[in-house]
Amino acid sequence: xxxxxxxxxxxxxxxxxxxxxxxxxxxxxxxxxxxxxxxxxxxxxxxxxxxxxxxxxxxxxxxxxxxxxxxxxxxxxxxxxxxxxxxxxxxxxxxxxxxxxxxxxxxxxxxxxxxxxxxxxxxxxxxxxxxxxxxxxxxxxxxxxxxxxxxxxxxxxxxxxxxxxxxxxxxxxxxxxxxxxxxxxxxxxxxxxxxxxxxxxxxxxxxxxxxxxxxxxxxxxxxxxxxxxxxxxxxxxxxxxxxxxxxxxxxxxxxxxxxxxxxxxxxxxxxxxxxxxxxxxxxxxxxxxxxxxxxxxxxxxxxxxxxxxxxxxxxxxxxxxxxxxxxxxxxxxxxxxxxxxxxxxxxxxxxx
Amino acid sequence: xxxxxxxxxxxxxxxxxxxxxxxxxxxxxxxxxxxxxxxxxxxxxxxxxxxxxxxxxxxxxxxxxxxxxxxxxxxxxxxxxxxxxxxxxxxxxxxxxxxxxxxxxxxxxxxxxxxxxxxxxxxxxxxxxxxxxxxxxxxxxxxxxxxxxxxxxxxxxxxxxxxxxxxxxxxxxxxxxxxxxxxxxxxxxxxxxxxxxxxxxxxxxxxxxxxxxxxxxxxxxxxxxxxxxxxxxxxxxxxxxxxxxxxxxxxxxxxxxxxxxxxxxxxxxxxxxxxxxxxxxxxxxxxxxxxxxxxxxxxxxxxxxxxxxx
Numbered sequence: 171x172x173x174x175x176x177x178x179x180x181x182x183x184x185x186x187x188x189x190x191x192x193x194x195x196x197x198x199x200x201x202x203x204x205x206x207x208x209x210x211x212x213x214x215x216x217x218x219x220x221x222x223x224x225x226x227x228x229x230x231x232x233x234x235x236x237x238x239x240x241x242x243x244x245x246x247x248x249x250x251x252x253x254x255x256x257x258x259x260x261x262x263x264x265x266x267x268x269x270x271x272x273x274x275x276x277x278x279x280x281x282x283x284x285x286x287x288x289x290x291x292x293x294x295x296x297x298x299x300x301x302x303x304x305x306x307x308x309x310x311x312x313x314x315x316x317x318x319x320x321x322x323x324x325x326x327x328x329x330x331x332x333x334x335x336x337x338x339x340x341x342x343x344x345x346x347x348x349x350x351x352x353x354x355x356x357x358x359x360x361x362x363x364x365x366x367x368x369x370x371x372x373x374x375x376x377x378x379x380x381x382x383x384x385x386x387x388x389x390x391x392x393x394x395x396x397x398x399x400x401x402x403x404x405x406x407x408x409x410x411x412x413x414x415x416x417x418x419x420x421x422x423x424x425x426x427x428x429x430x431x432x433x434x435x436x437x438x439x440x441x442x443x444x445x446x447x448x449x450x451x452x453x454x455x456x457x458x459x460x461x462x463x464x465x466x467x468x469x470x471x472x473x474x475x476x477x478x479x480x481x482x483x484x485x486x487x488x489x490x491x492x493x494x495x496x497x498x499x500x501x502x503x504x505x506x507x508x509x510x511x512x513x514x515x516x517x518x519x520x521x522x
Numbered sequence: 523x524x525x526x527x528x529x530x531x532x533x534x535x536x537x538x539x540x541x542x543x544x545x546x547x548x549x550x551x552x553x554x555x556x557x558x559x560x561x562x563x564x565x566x567x568x569x570x571x572x573x574x575x576x577x578x579x580x581x582x583x584x585x586x587x588x589x590x591x592x593x594x595x596x597x598x599x600x601x602x603x604x605x606x607x608x609x610x611x612x613x614x615x616x617x618x619x620x621x622x623x624x625x626x627x628x629x630x631x632x633x634x635x636x637x638x639x640x641x642x643x644x645x646x647x648x649x650x651x652x653x654x655x656x657x658x659x660x661x662x663x664x665x666x667x668x669x670x671x672x673x674x675x676x677x678x679x680x681x682x683x684x685x686x687x688x689x690x691x692x693x694x695x696x697x698x699x700x701x702x703x704x705x706x707x708x709x710x711x712x713x714x715x716x717x718x719x720x721x722x723x724x725x726x727x728x729x730x731x732x733x734x735x736x737x738x739x740x741x742x743x744x745x746x747x748x749x750x751x752x753x754x755x756x757x758x759x760x761x762x763x764x765x766x767x768x769x770x771x772x773x774x775x776x777x778x779x780x781x782x783x784x785x786x787x788x789x790x791x792x793x794x795x796x797x798x799x800x801x802x803x804x805x806x807x808x809x810x811x812x813x814x815x816x817x818x819x820x821x822x823x824x825x826x827x828x829x830x831x832x
Contacts, residue, residue, distance in 0.1 A: 174634065
């Protein structure tokens with residue numbers, strides 16, 4: 171005879187140990203999102219406004235027009251937006267045609283701007299070049315306008331990205347960890363062996379969820395802490411609310427993972443279903459760019475997706491510093507998905 | 523169905539159909555407490571389906587099951603506490619260690635044995651820190667039995683416990699089963715090894731096509747054959763069955779590999795006649811052996827087929 175420990179505790183510890191002993195899983199949960207953030211963070215790091223390449227030619231080819239063209243290059247270089255370069259005429263046309271430059275300025279009398287009107291940068295270049303040349307030619311502005319430049323924290327791309335990656339990670343980890351672990355147990359008949367013991371089925375399912383939630387705090391620390399250390403991405407709202415939001419999101423995607431794994435017998439089947447579920451959300455739910463960009467007709471669908479709602483809530487807390495009431499709607503959407511997934515999963519779950 | 527206190531397992535009229543096959547076809551069994559009962563039969567005879575119905579893992583299409591005087595419907599949860607089960611080719615989480623696995627299974631039972639003691643009993647204590655995935659076939663089978671024993675069960679269900687094991691591991695496992703019975707436990711096992719059944723089981727039910735075709739102690743089953751001995755021989759060129767069939771004392775000659783096997787009553791009568799027959803036919807005797815009839819011969823006598831056709 172011996173004393174027993176709590177089956178729920180033992181099941182949860184075993185689940186956690188299985189996870190830690192799977193180096194690939196640890197990589198995908200912790201290292202991958204951070205690497206992604208670093209890569210994207212550098213790709214979109216802060217720098218001055220992009221300069222638009224502009225070509226200048228002297229079609230007449232005589233000394234006077236060449237000199238005018240050279241002067242125009244100097245003038246245009248004074249604009250912070252333009253990156254002017256001198257071309258021979260045919261070269262210049264070729265550069266415009268192939269998109270190497272956005273605007274071709276032909277210095278003759280009067281000067282001619284050649285550009286593709288459908289390209290926004292071409293239109294900006296045209297306005298900027300016109301402005302610079304007019305001023306150089308002696309135009310005096312009737313109205314003096316003062317420009318004030320804004321680079322506010324929280325408005326950078328990385329500020330947008332980190333909550334999105336956090337949401338994506340909560341989805342991926344929740345779905346993969348539940349779907350794979352449970353499907354593997356069914357596929358290898360471990361589930362069948364377990365139900366041949368007095369184990370409570372609810373303990374098993376709960377341990378799967380707790381095993382996953384055990385990694386929630388480290389996961390948040392890596393992503394939120396990493397974003398803060400590397401990119402100075404601050405959390406403006408309450409950390410408690412952020413944690414609660416992550417917890418809710420993690421639970422919901424655990425439910426989705428469980429639903430995926432409720433009947434499927436093979437790892438391939440589980441993997442296919444998981445991708446089927448996650449792919450639309452990767453694309454539509456505003457991880458890398460705002461989901462508002464999709465057309466109005468699909469917005470109801472996009473907004474109803476759990477990851478869209480979770481990302482909205484996470485961005486609310488992190489970027490806007492929203493309170494619980496302000497993100498109540500997206501949180502309700504996330505919770506509704508969670509409840510629905512768990513309810514269906516438990517109803518159709520197959521233990522063998 | 524009335525369960526007496528001496529009955530460990532009783533079932534009547536079990537039927538289980540799958541899409542295209544009737545796996546169990548009206549099967550009755552009674553296992554007495556404290557005995558080791560064997561279900562012996564070829565692959566596909568319905569042994570696993572039967573034992574899984576008895577274990578409460580598979581729902582029968584018809585029939586009644588009574589375990590320790592109660593039923594799965596009435597007291598399923600309580601029954602689980604009292605049974606130890608080893609499935610056919612039990613798989614366990616590969617990333618967990620042997621000790622972690624046993625402690626996990628121990629935690630499911632209200633009362634049970636000390637995990638360390640169970641490991642020591644099954645000579646697994648050296649492997650306690652090894653991952654389950656790294657164990658040999660024999661060690662995996664032992665840990666499966668350890669998982670079944672750690673809840674200190676009254677009945678041990680073992681589905682083909684020694685299939686695929688090396689002789690040493692088989693002997694060790696047989697010893698574990700014997701030890702368990704010494705402590706008053708009941709064992710129900712399935713096997714397709716007749717020597718295992720003869721060696722371990724008090725009583726054997728021979729199962730074929732989902733039905734019990736013979737039941738009794740191994741000795742009873744063997745002596746129920748009119749032929750207590752078997753002559754096995756190979757002659758070149760081969761003899762034909764008709765000539766063997768008419769030999770006095772021979773019942774049901776059959777093939778065993780390339781050999782002929784002749785169940786006979788008295789060796790002293792038949793062997794000289796057989797040698798004379800071979801001589802007359804102009805054949806050459808390659809080899810000839812005789813042995814006491816076994817459960818294998820019982821199976822052949824009932825079905826006309828060998829138990830293991832490999």
